[in-house]
Amino acid sequence: MLRVLCHFLVIMFLTILTQIGGIAWGIALFFRSRILAFILTYTALSIATIWVAPNFGRVALNCFDDGSLQVQSVIYCALNRNYVSPQLAQVLIETADAVDKGFPGAKTLVLDANFPFFDGFPLLPHLSHDDGDKADLAFYYKDENDYLPGVVRSPIGYFAFEQGPTNCVPKWPTLRWDFKFLQPFWRSYAIEPERNKAVLQILSDDARVGKIFVEPHLVNALDVAHPKIRFQGCRAARHDDHIHMQLK
Ligand SMILES: [Zn+2]
Structure with a gap:
């Protein structure tokens, strides 16, 4: 239970700080090397966002x-x-x-x-x-x-x-x-x-x-x-x- 709460708080914190980070942490939970998975997922999502965001009316x-x-x-x-x-x-x-x-x-x-x-x-x-x-x-x-x-x-x-x-x-x-x-x-x-x-x-x-x-x-x-x-x-x-x- 405490673990679930911890992950929830991490997701909240990363979402508030970076918007995309919470999703990256959620995906990383499926991997054994969680920190590495988070870093790679977050980097990939952040780079992809540069091309995706213009469809939502924002540019980097x-x-x-x-x-x-x-x-x-x-x-x-x-x-x-x-x-x-x-x-x-x-x-x-x-x-x-x-x-x-x-x-x-x-x-x-x-x-x-x-x-x-x-x-x-x-x-x-x-x-x-x-x-x-x-x-x-x-x-x-x-x-x-x-x-x-x-x-x-x-x-x-x-x-x-x-x-x-x-x-x-x-x-x-x-x-x-x-x-x-x-x-x-x-x-x-x-x-x-x-x-x-x-x-x-x-x-x-x-x-x-x-x-x-x-x-x-x-x-x-x-x-x-x-x-x-x-x-x-x-x-x-x-x-x-x-x-x-x-x-x-
Ligand atoms: Zn201001």
């Missing part, structure tokens, strides 16, 4: 692209979290090209996007990333001298928060994590104002884009106020470690 962002638009970490692709609608793919490619045009060599990095299948299946912890039309972008960073292409402060681009004034008071339950204990581990780069301002202006001016979430203190600091750039609210995740954008 290319993890090996070294152009102006890049997926920040191969982890996002390994976990099948790099899928978007064809229109969002187009918006992201055009946005990255536009930033690169203004600032040659600029790399626009995508963080969590969506899973490959089913509308309404959220990509936790991002409750809204459930239809292919949402994506998170990393900030552009600089050291004391210059912009650092393709570089972020934390290994996965999230949770390196810029500190600034906020009206939010701690209130339970909340997804507004501060992860104070993690902050000393991150690289001490600063937000690169010009490229961050440019990408927010390009997204705001794009008629296909509906909403952008960035923390108000950064909107002020970058001077990019626009009706599309909103505050996500005090109970949602902070947006001073990344940019959230979604289509109309």
Whole structure:
């Protein structure tokens, strides 16, 4: 009984993390070398998904692209979290090209996007990333001298928060994590104002884009106020470690 419960929990966990992983574990249960069977099945299903997902209205962002638009970490692709609608793919490619045009060599990095299948299946912890039309972008960073292409402060681009004034008071339950204990581990780069301002202006001016979430203190600091750039609210995740954008 305990074994069944354990496998159920593993399937749940893998499904929440990768969508496809739970199925791969279910198949692996029929094999003696379970871990090996899981790795092979998961890899095969994930690769097949690149060709299957377009039939379900999602396309994979290319993890090996070294152009102006890049997926920040191969982890996002390994976990099948790099899928978007064809229109969002187009918006992201055009946005990255536009930033690169203004600032040659600029790399626009995508963080969590969506899973490959089913509308309404959220990509936790991002409750809204459930239809292919949402994506998170990393900030552009600089050291004391210059912009650092393709570089972020934390290994996965999230949770390196810029500190600034906020009206939010701690209130339970909340997804507004501060992860104070993690902050000393991150690289001490600063937000690169010009490229961050440019990408927010390009997204705001794009008629296909509906909403952008960035923390108000950064909107002020970058001077990019626009009706599309909103505050996500005090109970949602902070947006001073990344940019959230979604289509109309
Ligand atoms: Zn988001």
